[in-house]
Amino acid sequence: MKLTKFLATIALTLGIVGVASAQQMQAPPQGDQVDQLDQLLDLDENQQQEIRSLLDEAESQLAPKEQEAQALQARLGDYVGPDYDEDLIREDASRLGDLTGEITAETVLLQSRIESVFTDEQRQQLDEAIAQQQQQMQDLQNQMQQQEGQPAQPAQ
Template identity: 90%
Template sequence: MKLTKFLATIVFALGVTGVAAAQQMQAPPQGDQVDQLDQLLDLDENQQQEIRSLLDEAERQLTPKEQEAQALQARLGDYVGPDFDENAIRQDAARLGDLTGEITAETVLLQSRIEAVFTEEQRQRLDDAIAQQQQQMQDLQDQMQQQEGQPAQPAQ
């Protein structure tokens, strides 16, 4: 449950859908993220500035790692074929694994640093908003499953 809450916090607060998505997409501009948090949590000016600083630093650290990971993924795809080089594949796959671990660690650290900026009341509001969003997602999934179980309505 704690992992689910953590991942939901990342998705909700930062617009990051996970390491794989971070490697495939650009994150929204940091101003958008801070503005969203401000609207939800009523951040003061110092909190906004600190979060912007944290996001800028994370972007400086993560961007080269994400780019290298994308390049490794592409190169691994190029290895597929009858004349493959097992050593090269294993070496690139190991480096990709290391990078994924580094990106994950930096993402967790970023989330922790951002949450440290919030007051206890703001953390509670964020938790409440996340719980509400999770409930809405669960309700939608339940509704979709119910619709799948119903026979198709004939066209008239």
């Protein structure tokens, strides 16, 4: 549950896609992120500025790592073939794994730093919004499962 809450928090507050598969993280422009948080949590000016600063810092640290991860993924794809070099594959795969860990750690740290900017009341509001979003997702999944179980309606 804690991991689910964390992932939902990231998705809700930052729009960041997880990096478990070491794919490049995509985030909406920072103004959009801070504006969304402001609408949800009624941030004061200092909070907005601090979050913008945290996002700027994280972007400068993550961008080169994300680019390197993408390059490694592409290079690993190029290695596929009958004349493969196992040592090169393992070396690049190991580096990709290291990068994935670094990116994941930076993402978790960013989320923690952002949450430390919030007041207790704002954290509670965020938890409630996450719970509501999770319930909506569950309802949607249930609805889709029910529709899959029903025969298709013929076109009229």
